[in-house]
Amino acid sequence: MTDPYQFPDSSPQPDLQQRLHEMTARLGQFNAVLAEARAATPARAEGHDAAGAVTVVLGPDNLPQSVSVAPGWQRRVSAAELGPAVLDAARAASVKRAEVWMQSLGGSSWLADRVAQPGYGTSAHAAEQPSHPGAASDSAPQVAPRPPEALAEDILAAASRSTLPAPLTGHGTAADGRLRLELAAAGLTGCEVDRDWAARQSTDSLNSALREALREAAAELRRADERARAAAQTGGGLDGLLNEALALLSDPQKLADSLTDRRLS
Numbered sequence: 001m002t003d004p005y006q007f008p009d010s011s012p013q014p015d016l017q018q019r020l021h022e023m024t025a026r027l028g029q030f031n032a033v034l035a036e037a038r039a040a041t042p043a044r045a046e047g048h049d050a051a052g053a054v055t056v057v058l059g060p061d062n063l064p065q066s067v068s069v070a071p072g073w074q075r076r077v078s079a080a081e082l083g084p085a086v087l088d089a090a091r092a093a094s095v096k097r098a099e100v101w102m103q104s105l106g107g108s109s110w111l112a113d114r115v116a117q118p119g120y121g122t123s124a125h126a127a128e129q130p131s132h133p134g135a136a137s138d139s140a141p142q143v144a145p146r147p148p149e150a151l152a153e154d155i156l157a158a159a160s161r162s163t164l165p166a167p168l169t170g171h172g173t174a175a176d177g178r179l180r181l182e183l184a185a186a187g188l189t190g191c192e193v194d195r196d197w198a199a200r201q202s203t204d205s206l207n208s209a210l211r212e213a214l215r216e217a218a219a220e221l222r223r224a225d226e227r228a229r230a231a232a233q234t235g236g237g238l239d240g241l242l243n244e245a246l247a248l249l250s251d252p253q254k255l256a257d258s259l260t261d262r263r264l265s
Contacts, residue, residue: 040101041060041101042060042097042100042101043059043060044057044058044059044060044065045057045058045093045094045096045097045100046058046093046096047089047090047091047092047093047094047095047096048089048092049077049085049086049088049089049092050088051076051077051085052070052076053069053070053073053076053077053082053085054067054068054069054070054073054077054082054085054086054088054089055067055068055069055070055089056086056089056090056092056093056188057093058090058093058094058097058187062094062097062185062186062187063183063187063188063218063221064090064093064183064187064188064214064218066211066214067086067089067090067181067188067210067211067214068207068210069082069203069206069207069210070203071203072203073203073206074199078195079193079195079196079198079199080195082191082193082195082198083191083192083193084191086188086191086193086210087188087190087191090187090188094187167184167185168184168185168221168224168225168228169182169183169184169189169220169221169224170182170183170184170216170217170218170219170220170221170222170223170224171183171216171217171220172212172213172214172215172216172217172218172219172220173213173216174208174209174210174212174213174216175194175197175209178193178194178197178198178209179192179193179194179197179198179209179210179213180192180193180213181210181213181214181217182217183214183217183218183220183221184221185221185225
């Protein structure tokens with residue numbers, strides 16, 4: 001049987017080198033597109049519920065920086081409607097953020113226009129572009145090369161052991177649990193308010209409780225994210241193996257060396 005990794009001579013195949021070089025160029029250009037998209041993300045977005053009783057301000061990460069009720073909010077929504085009004089305001093802020101983001105990119109055809117540029121993604125096009133911090137050569141993990149088939153086997157084994165992780169969430173409460181907020185990476189995902197308690201609150205006291213619950217939920221979400229990132233860095237995990245594969249694909253010479261080692265062994 002012919003060894004698929006056997007080269008006819010001691011030099012790497014030119015066609016393979018060229019294809020890997022173009023793959024690296026495409027990855028670098030895609031990273032540049034992502035960097036430009038991130039730079040266009042609005043630093044702030046504000047939304048309101050339909051009645052104008054609640055205002056939610058989002059930061060650049062789409063998480064609420066503040067949740068507040070307007071003076072006289074009781075005349076606009078009932079205490080029972082307050083929780084849904086908070087979520088409506090958060091959704092309105094997310095929509096506004098997306099609209100501002102698309103406008104800053106010049107409309108929905110921005111990415112298509114970039115990709116449609118002559119020669120986009122080729123090695124020649126990449127050579128004409130200035131270097132940037134998002135390039136694949138800068139961001140790819142640094143690992144020692146090893147045979148691709150061994151790496152593939154480990155990736156498949158790790159994938160078979162993996163389960164879909166539960167979404168990260170953070171919960172915050174105030175007023176002895178009478179106000180509850182839930183945050184996720186997508187933003188504000190839950191708000192429960194005791195209607196009898198809310199009906200007795202002034203605007204200032206309710207806003208103070210909202211700030212307390214939001215602060216607690218944000219802190220819990222950060223801790224959950226830190227734990228998930230630490231777990232992803234442990235050796236033998238699927239993320240680590242995929243990083244190794246990315247490192248090989250991002251460095252044509254490293255992959256060629258790995259294939260050459262496989263041929264000589």
